[in-house]
Amino acid sequence: MTKTSLETHKTTLDEFAGIVLNEKASDLHINAFYKPTIRVSGALLPLTNYEECTHEDTAEYLALMLNEEQREVFDQTKEIDFSYYNEQHKVRFRGNACIQRGAVSIALRLIPTKIQTITDLGLPEVLLEFTNRRQGFFLVVGPVGQGKSTTLASLIEYVNQTRAAHIVTIEDPIEFIYTPKQCIIDQREVKLDTDSFEAGLYSAFRQDMDVILVGEMRGNEAIAAAVTAAETGHLVFSTLHTNNASQTIDRIVDSFPSHQQDQIRVQLAGSLTGIFSIRLIQRIEGGLVPAYELLVNTRAVSNMIRERRTHEIDTMIETGSEDGMISMNNVLTKLVRTGEISVENALAASFDPKGLERLL
Numbered sequence: 063m064t065k066t067s068l069e070t071h072k073t074t075l076d077e078f079a080g081i082v083l084n085e086k087a088s089d090l091h092i093n094a095f096y097k098p099t100i101r102v103s104g105a106l107l108p109l110t111n112y113e114e115c116t117h118e119d120t121a122e123y124l125a126l127m128l129n130e131e132q133r134e135v136f137d138q139t140k141e142i143d144f145s146y147y148n149e150q151h152k153v154r155f156r157g158n159a160c161i162q163r164g165a166v167s168i169a170l171r172l173i174p175t176k177i178q179t180i181t182d183l184g185l186p187e188v189l190l191e192f193t194n195r196r197q198g199f200f201l202v203v204g205p206v207g208q209g210k211s212t213t214l215a216s217l218i219e220y221v222n223q224t225r226a227a228h229i230v231t232i233e234d235p236i237e238f239i240y241t242p243k244q245c246i247i248d249q250r251e252v253k254l255d256t257d258s259f260e261a262g263l264y265s266a267f268r269q270d271m272d273v274i275l276v277g278e279m280r281g282n283e284a285i286a287a288a289v290t291a292a293e294t295g296h297l298v299f300s301t302l303h304t305n306n307a308s309q310t311i312d313r314i315v316d317s318f319p320s321h322q323q324d325q326i327r328v329q330l331a332g333s334l335t336g337i338f339s340i341r342l343i344q345r346i347e348g349g350l351v352p353a354y355e356l357l358v359n360t361r362a363v364s365n366m367i368r369e370r371r372t373h374e375i376d377t378m379i380e381t382g383s384e385d386g387m388i389s390m391n392n393v394l395t396k397l398v399r400t401g402e403i404s405v406e407n408a409l410a411a412s413f414d415p416k417g418l419e420r421l422l
Contacts, residue, residue, distance in 0.1 A: 094165030198335035199292035233277035307357035
């Protein structure tokens with residue numbers, strides 16, 4: 063790679079970052095054999111003013127975004143998660159790079175500079191009640207790209223503004239950067255500041271922390287450490303790539319060997335505070351609108367978890383509005399009736415389409 067070539071690619075990369083901002087895109091894809099492509103309101107749009115990227119192009123773009131140690135990791139493993147800060151436009155991206163057809167493929171997700179509030183995001187204010195707990199385990203779940211990280215960042219920022227607490231985040235990579243207000247905030251990146259999520263969690267026990275954000279729970283060791291933290295007087299926030307509350311509980315339990323599953327059920331029944339599932343749905347007038355489900359861990363829910371009756375949780379959510387629970391189908395019904403989303407998109411997002419049809 064020549065100095066001139068890298069300088070040219072840096073200029074182009076700056077242009078891509080500017081386009082992402084100007085077009086209000088959520089993602090940027092830089093793949094060999096394709097034109098650079100952005101995602102706007104869920105739709106992929108090629109940047110037609112640019113040529114298809116070559117093998118050499120994508121390799122040089124990636125070289126500009128990684129440090130020397132990260133390049134060595136990528137050379138060995140052929141894939142990497144990373145964060146990239148664009149100096150010209152002062153914006154951060156969460157990135158993933160891999161090899162496809164022998165060439166580098168890069169996906170970048172824009173991380174907003176300003177952390178939005180729950181109101182800005184169109185989410186229910188009842189979520190803020192979970193930030194006032196002194197201990198417990200709160201999960202935000204849903205597929206990739208549905209706003210989990212953004213939701214958690216909003217909750218952590220609310221703690222930052224309203225409580226005098228020590229917050230520790232463990233992420234891979236670090237996404238939102240928090241400016242300390244009332245809180246002390248330590249942000250640790252896996253592989254850079256700690257070897258793993260579970261190592262960072264166990265270390266946090268000795269750091270006099272009050273609130274911990276685990277960017278993603280990968281494997282039963284990280285889950286066990288997070289649940290233990292919640293049991294021992296800490297407020298824990300995390301995410302899983304699951305669809306809804308009942309599936310989340312089953313996924314957590316099933317990640318453990320059979321002889322440990324009863325124990326984790328008991329721990330989860332006692333430490334869980336709530337599970338928030340979120341979807342972003344195409345608006346009829348353009349853009350995206352959130353639809354969501356909220357499980358609150360009441361005594362009845364706790365008993366269901368402990369007694370292996372998670373299949374009954376969906377019904378509990380449907381009938382638990384007095385306990386603060388929110389049904390996905392009720393939210394979808396409201397969005398359809400107010401003209402925000404189409405019936406077709408509502409049915410596609412529903413966990414129970416037949417039940418939604420009856421409500422509509």
